[in-house]
């Protein structure tokens with residue numbers, strides 16, 4: 001499988017201080033890749049680096065054959081990468097429908113098909129189209145956030161802790177939807193706090209610590225590794 | 236006090252003045268919400284707009300009402316130019332620096348008006364308009380026009396913000412700027428659009444202030460405080476709040492003479508501002524607090 | 526006596542520089558050290574001027590006064606009153622970002638102007654207060670000016686030394702820590718609102734002092750003698766041009782700006798009268814433009830704050846603040 005998204009030997013941080021040191025991650029089409037690791041390991045930072053929100057000092061990021069290192073966020077969106085941040089990932093004062101419309105901002109012409117697809121993925125939201133997004137429950141807000149990102153039919157979807165603070169029921173739902181999205185040919189890179197559950201459902205995984213790759217491999221192997229389980233997955 | 240004199244002497248003038256504040260306050264609230272700084276040149280931009288309209292009447296011989304749309308457009312474009320010249324390059328710095336810059340722009344705008352048009356008061360039309368009497372309610376024609384145009388502008392803005400793609404992008408930028416960026420919104424365009432709207436409304440507020448009172452170089456500076464008070468009372472980022480806030484401040488000013496000496500009328504806005512900051516900094520409509 | 530009259534103009538200029546120097550140091554405490562945007566400098570200046578005028582002037586029909594108190598009492602009274610006015614304002618506004626303080630202080634300055642204009646019993650309204658004493662004011666004009674320059678220069682020096690000592694002390698470091706990264710400072714247990722209030726009151730008191738120094742120079746004061754926008758703005762440009770956060774810088778700013786401002790007046794006064802008035806507004810325009818140019822090409826001022834960099838190196842937290850700033854700028 002050839003990689004769709006490639007981060008190679010990335011070093012960078014905010015301002016003058018580095019957070020990431022020599023980080024390499026690959027995601028292929030139709031694959032879910034999970035990044036796990038302790039708090040402050042730089043998982044969110046790794047995501048932001050893809051989206052051009054970081055000073056990158058070494059290494060490169062590419063989508064397909066195109067080098068996107070240092071591009072501005074709105075160019076990166078056009079290149080087919082959509083991003084659901086860890087926090088503040090919806091337009092909370094706008095309606096659900098308007099959130100999706102903003103997701104389709106770059107689309108030209110009619111986007112009712114994409115809208116329909118998103119409502120099919122999240123049927124709960126169909127009845128809440130006119131509701132103010134910020135007033136929804138946590139799980140529904142997370143769905144709005146994912147739906148917004150899917151409106152552009154991205155090639156790569158970045159999800160930063162999509163299940164944080166959600167009940168097991170919603171967590172399972174989000175995972176299931178992620179699988180559906182993957183099966184439609186999207187590459188998904190996600191960061192998870194719930195490391196075990198994430199590795200249980202992802203195809204491959206990376207364990208990150210202090211801004212470096214620690215372990216990587218098929219998710220099931222990482223999960224089976226006693227050493228990794230003790231060190232990073234909470235026993 | 237009977238009903239008619241209450242309406243004629245307090246309510247109506249308050250509503251007219253309040254709509255003038257509202258037009259300015261909408262711009263302030265938009266700039267506050269989208270660019271995240273207080274724009275202190277707003278009052279003097281209103282002065283500028285009022286005098287541009289005056290120039291259209293004297294140079295082109297237009298009637299004041301014909302000059303209004305031209306002045307609105309010109310001031311909108313001018314506001315974009317101001318942003319490009321004086322504010323755009325400060326975006327990387329703390330927002331308060333831009334507020335300071337706007338303070339300087341206020342001085343420049345005012346001095347510009349003083350150099351070109353002088354410091355004496357003037358007006359769009361000579362002579363006194365007699366109020367018309369409708370069942371004991373006395374209202375002047377330009378007061379009616381002020382209200383009608385203000386309502387039309389507000390409705391148009393509302394439709395733009397809720398129906399148009401770029402209007403929604405403006406709201407998105409105010410709501411969650413990072414996410415708007417992640418959705419591919421070009422913030423340069425949103426900022427330019429915001430300035431066109433804020434500048435245009437500003438010119439309208441200056442124009443109506445000039446129409447209902449008189450034109451002078453300090454007219455805009457003098458309404459800066461009530462306009463800001465209106466925006467903060469309504470809730471920063473809330474268009475509907477700016478309108479309600481403007482009306483409340485306008486009416487409160489008129490009514491204030493019943494309890495405080497007339498000289499201090501202009502301080503009622505200041506009092507309202509302090510009360511809002513003390514008891515409800517998010518304003519009536521739960522806006523942002525910076 | 527010839528030589529001393531030649532000095533009249535430079536002495537007059539220098540006295541004003543000392544007065545503006547006081548204002549600039551006051552604003553530097555607020556903006557330079559604490560990051561507070563006071564847009565009503567002229568209001569605190571006016572309060573100080575009126576306070577000292579009322580305290581020290583002889584009795585006059587129909588207004589408060591006749592205390593005939595000595596000059597130093599006037600100065601202290603001016604500082605106290607300006608500081609006292611700053612207290613509630615700061616209490617209300619300092620919880621928010623400084624935009625709110627700015628608009629409220631504009632209101633304060635406006636309110637003070639209205640009071641000066643309307644309250645006959647207090648300020649004698651438009652006729653103002655006159656016959657305000659000046660220390661050694663009985664000397665011949667030129668000598669009296671020179672002595673007064675000595676007094677203002679001494680007061681400025683004392684203010685400078687005291688403020689400078691504070692600035693390099695732990696207090697100053699703490700203020701800058703709060704300014705550069707409020708949440709980190711809060712996390713380290715600093716009482717941020719209290720510290721800000723302290724800086725705001727202290728700065729305002731110095732502005733009041735400057736007002737008192739002015740009023741004893743002019744010996745008379747009317748509501749229109751103080752152009753709120755002009756004074757406030759001149760002080761701001763002094764601080765920003767000179768270098769916010771650096772007391773020596775803001776004094777340099779006071780000298781440069783005041784010399785430019787008043788000598789350009791000599792030039793424009795030579796113009797025929799119809800142009801002279803326009804030229805005055807033209808000068809205001811240029812001052813506004815000067816601010817824009819400084820913000821664009823040298824935002825840190827001529828003498829930048831030195832400690833800013835060192836303190837960053839001491840505190841890695843400070844860098845995070847600038848980093849958030851840096852990521853913030855792509856967004857806004």
Ligand SMILES: Nc1ncnc2c1ncn2[C@@H]1O[C@H](COP(=O)(O)OP(=O)(O)OP(=O)(O)O)[C@@H](O)[C@H]1O
Pocket residue numbers: 014019037038039040041042043044045046086845848849852
């Ligand atoms: N905007 C920022 N500016 C400066 N430093 C930051 C910023 N965001 C994060 N950091 C720092 O970068 C490091 C990594 O943070 P990051 O958010 O990437 O961790 P994470 O692995 O996502 O942790 P969590 O599980 O808590 O989400 C932390 O030390 C954090 O303090």
Ligand SMILES: [Mg+2]
Pocket residue numbers: 043044045086160
């Ligand atoms: Mg994270």
